[in-house]
Amino acid sequence: MTPDSLPREEQLALGMAHLGVEHVARTLSADEPPALAPNAELRHVGRSEPRWDAVDKVTGAAIYTVDVQLPGMLFAAVLRSPLAHARIRVLDLAPAQEAPGVRAVVAMVDTPAHGHMPTARYVGQPLAAVAAQTLESAQAALDRIRIAFEPLASVLDLQSAMKPEAPALYRQDEAAGIPSVGFPFVPDLPLQGNIRGPSRQAHGDLSEGFSAAQCVVEGTFFTQVQTHCCLEPHAIVAAWGDDGVEVWMSTQFTAGVRAQIAEAFELPLSRVRVRAKAVGGGFGSKSQLGLYGKAAVALSRQAKAPVRLVYRRDEEQVDSGNRPSSKQHLRIGARLDGTLTAIALQAWGSAGVAQGAGVGGIAMALYDCPNRESLQFDVFTNTSPSTAMRGPGNTQGAFALEQAIDALAEKLAMDPVALRDVIDLSAVRREERRLGAQKIGWERRESPGFDQGPIKRGIGMAQSLWPANVQINSACELRLWRDGSIELLSSVQEIGTGIGTLLKQVVAEELGLQPGAIDVRLGDTEFPSGPPSYGSRTSASITPPARTAAWQIKKTLLNAVASHWGVDPQELTLQDGWVHCSDGSRPRMSWSEAAATLRTDRISAVASRSDDYAGFRTCHGDAAIALNDLGGVQFAQVCVDTQTGIVQVERVVAVHDCGRPINPMQIESQIHGGVLMGISYALLEERIVDPHTGWMMNANLIDYKCIGAGALPDIEVVVLENYQGLSATDAYGVAEPANIATAAAVANAVYNATGVRMHALPMTPARVLQALHDAARSVP
Numbered sequence: 001m002t003p004d005s006l007p008r009e010e011q012l013a014l015g016m017a018h019l020g021v022e023h024v025a026r027t028l029s030a031d032e033p034p035a036l037a038p039n040a041e042l043r044h045v046g047r048s049e050p051r052w053d054a055v056d057k058v059t060g061a062a063i064y065t066v067d068v069q070l071p072g073m074l075f076a077a078v079l080r081s082p083l084a085h086a087r088i089r090v091l092d093l094a095p096a097q098e099a100p101g102v103r104a105v106v107a108m109v110d111t112p113a114h115g116h117m118p119t120a121r122y123v124g125q126p127l128a129a130v131a132a133q134t135l136e137s138a139q140a141a142l143d144r145i146r147i148a149f150e151p152l153a154s155v156l157d158l159q160s161a162m163k164p165e166a167p168a169l170y171r172q173d174e175a176a177g178i179p180s181v182g183f184p185f186v187p188d189l190p191l192q193g194n195i196r197g198p199s200r201q202a203h204g205d206l207s208e209g210f211s212a213a214q215c216v217v218e219g220t221f222f223t224q225v226q227t228h229c230c231l232e233p234h235a236i237v238a239a240w241g242d243d244g245v246e247v248w249m250s251t252q253f254t255a256g257v258r259a260q261i262a263e264a265f266e267l268p269l270s271r272v273r274v275r276a277k278a279v280g281g282g283f284g285s286k287s288q289l290g291l292y293g294k295a296a297v298a299l300s301r302q303a304k305a306p307v308r309l310v311y312r313r314d315e316e317q318v319d320s321g322n323r324p325s326s327k328q329h330l331r332i333g334a335r336l337d338g339t340l341t342a343i344a345l346q347a348w349g350s351a352g353v354a355q356g357a358g359v360g361g362i363a364m365a366l367y368d369c370p371n372r373e374s375l376q377f378d379v380f381t382n383t384s385p386s387t388a389m390r391g392p393g394n395t396q397g398a399f400a401l402e403q404a405i406d407a408l409a410e411k412l413a414m415d416p417v418a419l420r421d422v423i424d425l426s427a428v429r430r431e432e433r434r435l436g437a438q439k440i441g442w443e444r445r446e447s448p449g450f451d452q453g454p455i456k457r458g459i460g461m462a463q464s465l466w467p468a469n470v471q472i473n474s475a476c477e478l479r480l481w482r483d484g485s486i487e488l489l490s491s492v493q494e495i496g497t498g499i500g501t502l503l504k505q506v507v508a509e510e511l512g513l514q515p516g517a518i519d520v521r522l523g524d525t526e527f528p529s530g531p532p533s534y535g536s537r538t539s540a541s542i543t544p545p546a547r548t549a550a551w552q553i554k555k556t557l558l559n560a561v562a563s564h565w566g567v568d569p570q571e572l573t574l575q576d577g578w579v580h581c582s583d584g585s586r587p588r589m590s591w592s593e594a595a596a597t598l599r600t601d602r603i604s605a606v607a608s609r610s611d612d613y614a615g616f617r618t619c620h621g622d623a624a625i626a627l628n629d630l631g632g633v634q635f636a637q638v639c640v641d642t643q644t645g646i647v648q649v650e651r652v653v654a655v656h657d658c659g660r661p662i663n664p665m666q667i668e669s670q671i672h673g674g675v676l677m678g679i680s681y682a683l684l685e686e687r688i689v690d691p692h693t694g695w696m697m698n699a700n701l702i703d704y705k706c707i708g709a710g711a712l713p714d715i716e717v718v719v720l721e722n723y724q725g726l727s728a729t730d731a732y733g734v735a736e737p738a739n740i741a742t743a744a745a746v747a748n749a750v751y752n753a754t755g756v757r758m759h760a761l762p763m764t765p766a767r768v769l770q771a772l773h774d775a776a777r778s779v780p
Helices: 054-059 135-142 172-177 206-212 254-264 290-303 313-319 394-411 416-423 427-440 499-511 538-565 591-595 664-683 735-740 742-754 765-778
Strands: 074-080 086-092 102-107 126-132 146-151 195-203 215-223 235-241 244-249 272-275 307-310 325-334 340-350 372-379 455-463 466-471 475-481 486-490 518-522 572-575 578-581 602-608 616-620 623-630 633-641 647-657 714-720
Touching: 074 135, 074 290, 074 313, 086 126, 102 135, 102 290, 126 135, 126 290, 206 325, 206 340, 206 372, 215 394, 235 290, 244 254, 244 290, 254 272, 254 290, 290 307, 325 394, 340 394, 394 416, 394 455, 394 735, 394 742, 416 427, 416 455, 427 455, 427 633, 427 647, 427 714, 455 742, 466 538, 466 735, 475 538, 486 499, 486 538, 499 518, 499 538, 538 572, 538 578, 538 591, 538 602, 578 591, 633 742, 647 664, 647 735, 647 742, 664 714, 664 735, 664 742, 735 742, 742 765
Parallel strands: 074 307, 244 272, 340 372, 486 518, 647 714
Antiparallel strands: 074 126, 086 146, 102 126, 195 372, 215 325, 235 244, 235 307, 325 340, 455 633, 466 623, 475 486, 475 602, 572 578, 616 623, 633 647
16 A cells, blocks of 8 residues: 555555554644655655755855944953852952943842852853953953952862762752753752752662562763863844844854843843854754853943854853763663663762753663663752753763663673664664664674784674654744745754755755755744754754645645636646646646736745644643654774774764654764764863862863864764654654764773773773773783
8 A cells, every 4th residue: 555545644654664664644634734755756855955055154155143243333251250169259340331442341140239249159150241342442341340259169070079078069048049951850859068869760669670680780980071162152242222132143042042032131022033144053052042142132231232242262161061971870680581670870960050960861761671760960060060962961871871781781691782682672773773783794793802912993882862852832934926936934043954955855845846946044033933953853843834834835826826727726736846737738837937826926824833643742831752762873893002092983883763864965964973073072072170270271172172084984874764654744853863872882892892891981092091901900
């Protein structure tokens, strides 16, 4: 049976034939377009189209926030705390207000008054901001601000902060005001010293599970702080006027920033406009307005002039957010056939002065286990607050979990892939494991430490898990003009992932045009509200309404042509820029001629994201999670020089699914980026803080090591078409899963090469040599 032969409510034909899934039945409302055929039957969706903004970016024509120049624009600079922990006894802004060229000064903390002294809790914490006619004038004015501190004892790393005698960052009465990095947390969790929690997840009976276990493994794993390194720094231009405020911002969520400005400054949404033409990376760090954004708007309101605030590179490294550190203790029980009986996780994470440093739910959700418990704690340190960062939580969690699963496989004398075939219920990941193992040459994998001599090679694998996120408050408008031109408008921002290209493809497919015929206008809250570009939710949220709007435009156009011809609109189709009449009674009509039959100069359709056809697993406000999860399996081949400790990743095979792949080339690019970020996390990146002062010692892109061109491995990407019939496009994201499994896969490959398990990131030469030395000493 083919999709076209099914009734309308069952036309979602789908699944991967080799997985035994042929069709799924869904009920579609009259407002939804019919099921989209598999990619093999389509002209544009499922094809690799060039990025819509590629030429602008490589020629320098793309407009980033740092390129925005407005008449009379002022320049802002930020005064930051030089101390890791101190009470602010005096904060006098008046001398700065009198400095040459200064037009506005605002405090970014409470000002001392009536015995109340605000607290600076980390080096680099923003305290005040100045706007002046030149950046040099603004920076000079900062030196005029009169400030006096009362230094307090500080604690700068997770292990030290956990000690009972460690100086506390927060009093009990301050617990409710601790900032969050954005992860779900329970606000009334107990605070003891610098430790808050635990946040508990549990199922079954852990004691019974370990009693039933015939094999138990356990281990403790550590992950480091990884800072955001967006090539375009955090930047905002704010222009306060009589009619409201206009903002240009490097942001991952224009609509969210608009809402935050409106709330902070008590403005109606209609008087706030946010624009983001091009964004030079975000990875979670540009998800909010932030304190710097509020400061820029406040400065502009005070000065009655546009204000530009752009972070320097050192500010970006210190205070734009980071991935939290973690300490994780895992204990896993299993029967001799590999079936799991118990998983116990205790995790401590530090998001600096913020909360929300969990290691995700991957240990509780990836594998089938009847008895499991997760206890996760926040540990506060006098360091800058974390933010979400590509695959937040689960990236740290996968490093521990996937190594523990490999250790269990070894103890059970099972192949790691075979063990996962027993404990992983996902049919999609089973197929991904099969394909990945075949392509990496898993059958050639030797026992750990097999190679003779100092150069040793190994192969490892690990799996990802990420929710299929959807933003309900996502919409776009499609306009068809009488001359045949087409515009798509949405506030969704282009942060380098190519969402504009996907929208062109989806609309072109529905209208029978070429993608180049669609004029896409994004990143402006004057347009219908688009979704954020984080959490791997953008494609899933905005491509379905884009197709729905195109379908509505198509119906209106064909009705106009049918009226002009005097035929039934059901007899008409659009293909390759022509309107065809199926009975052959009329000659084909060009697109421009068809548009000329419209009664008005322009028609438009606004569509918003409908619920998934099978419903959502959860839905809170604008954020929903689909019934399916996003998976992904990654295999890595490494070379370890046991004399120098240098680990080189030679090859990666990344097998992923994201529902319907709309643009394979862009998906491959996304996966490449995730793999490279994961390798950089695994081997290189680490924030280094002076243990005495709290200053970041590598706050630049020279001393803070990231992966470079010389260390790029061969990366082979395989993408499965996993249609599930959940939306008008059935497309989902892939950015997070591509990063989550990488460090764990590399670590398992290092173990296969050397026979030594790496329990801490990054796997620097010094750490590798130390682990080899410790292992050699432990041999009798």
